[in-house]
Amino acid sequence: MKWWYTVPGALAREEAIAAFRTRFGREPDEVCKLGEGSPYSLWCLGPINDEESKQGGD
Numbered sequence: 001m002k003w004w005y006t007v008p009g010a011l012a013r014e015e016a017i018a019a020f021r022t023r024f025g026r027e028p029d030e031v032c033k034l035g036e037g038s039p040y041s042l043w044c045l046g047p048i049n050d051e052e053s054k055q056g057g058d
């Protein structure tokens with residue numbers, strides 16, 4: 001099972017990647033945007049492993 005780190009779609013792609021890099025100390029293998037054009041869109045970055053998924057919030 002893969003886990004994904006998500007951030008609001010309102011961020012620019014570069015900002016989403018920077019947030020991932022800051023949180024996990026590495027680059028995401030995949031970056032995709034879900035719900036393009038929707039106010040509820042999300043950037044999905046990762047995958048992240050089970051241990052990373054349990055890290056506390058920012």
